[in-house]
Amino acid sequence: MSWILTEDHLEDLARGAAVLGTGGGGDPYVGRLLVREAIREHGPVTVLDPDDLDDDALVIPTAQMGAPTVVHEKLPNGAEPELALRALEKHLGAKAGATMPIECGGINSMIPLVVGARLGLPVVDADGMGRAFPELQMETFGVYGVPGSPMGIAGERGETTVIDTGADNRRMEWLARGITIRLGGVAHIAEYAMSGADVKRTAVPRTLSLALSVGRAIRLAREENADPVAALATALRDTLYSHLRVLFRGKVSDVERRTEEGFARGRAAVVSFDGEHKLEILFQNENLVALVDGEVRCLVPDLICVLEAESAEPITTETLRYGQRVTVVGISTPPLMRTPEALATFGPAAFGLAHDFVPVEVVS
Structure with missing residues (x-):
């Protein structure tokens, strides 16, 4: 069912999107x-259920791209995603009938809503990652x-460009x-x-609605x-x-974090409250693998979410940072x-991890 998003929804939506973003997707705040x-200036946004979308509508997803460590300090002015959309529309010679997220994480669940409010476009309630991933070819759309x-x-500063690599999504990401x-x-x-x-064929459906319900819960x-x-469960x-x-x-x-090649890469260590056990998380923008005492407990593409221990606010x-008291959860991804x-596109091997994927619900 389609619905109208107002300012009152935003706190819950941002919280839920950060949970689904598994540590990445940009700053939800x-x-x-x-x-x-954007809503205060232009009015509320129509969130369009995929079932209500015309089959021949042109949908152009919009997003922010970059290392979260940079994004955290280099704030956007709000007009950039609209400029990117206009540049692509000009190249295609066609106007978008709707926009949508490429991923359901942090700021990237929000960027299409900014575009929707500013341009009066509906935002499709779906995305192409079902979480957040660091690279552009890692989309169910492309899969x-x-x-x-x-x-x-x-x-x-108003710069725009268009990249066209045909069907080569990896080269598109590289450029x-x-x-x-x-x-x-x-x-x-x-x-x-x-x-x-x-x-309807390729997207993970209703992830904006899901983020809202998760944040509200x-x-x-x-x-x-x-x-x-x-x-949350x-x-x-x-x-x-x-x-x-x-x-x-x-x-x-312990947290080791570095910005290189346009990504935030690193690891975090968590010690149990009794001091007997250790969790290690490896990340590339997003959390990729969680190991407890050296054994895999959850692995990409399943979600690894670090939550503040008392409030379950996503981190x-x-x-x-050092000293945070946390609960780390694993969440299963959709069959798609x-x-x-x-x-093959966004499983463990795509990140150079030497582990076979095992669903979180069956890991011993």
Whole structure:
């Protein structure tokens, strides 16, 4: 069902998007502020259910691209994703009938809402990652046959360019990453232009609605002095993300983080409260693998979410720091993201991890 998004939805939506972003997707607080200002200036946004989308509609997803460590300090002015969309529309010789997220994480669930408010476009309630991933070819859109290019790129000073690599989404990522680095480490993009029929065939459906319900469930549990992690598990139970598993509870004892090649890469260590066990998380913008005492407990593409221990507020990779008391959970991804084709694109091997994918719900 389609619905109208207002300013009142934003806090819950940003929180839920940060959970689904598995540590990445950009700063949810900044995204919330950008959407709030766009709605105050231009009015609310129509969130369009995929079933209500015309098959022949032109849908152009919009997003922010760059290392979260840079994005955390280099704030957008809000006009950049609109510029990227306009550049791609000009190249295609056609106007978008809707926009949508490429991923459901942090700021990148919010950027299309900024575009929707500013341009009066509906935003499709779906995305192409079902979480957040660091590279542009890592999309269910591409897995199931939609080319990422041509794509529009815009910088904060009004620069725009268009990349067209045909069906080669990896080369598109490589070129776009280089441009993003030269724009100061962050850019805004419009890519994977497709028909409404392709959206229905290739996208992970209703992830904006899911993020809203997840964020609301956590907030209500806190207000009622209930367990917010249990509330999160309940909110997910009857969705495509049906299984939540608590992987670890403890205190962050070490964080190693570096910005290189346009990504935030590193590791975080968490020690159990009794000091007997250790969790290690490796990340590339997003959390990729969680190991407890050296054994894999959750692995990409399943979600690894670091939550503040008392409130279950999600903690992104760029805000992890020594001394935080955390609960780390694993969440199962939809079947669309676990096919052999999908795992070849964004499974463990795509990140150079020497582990075979095992669903979080069956890991011993």
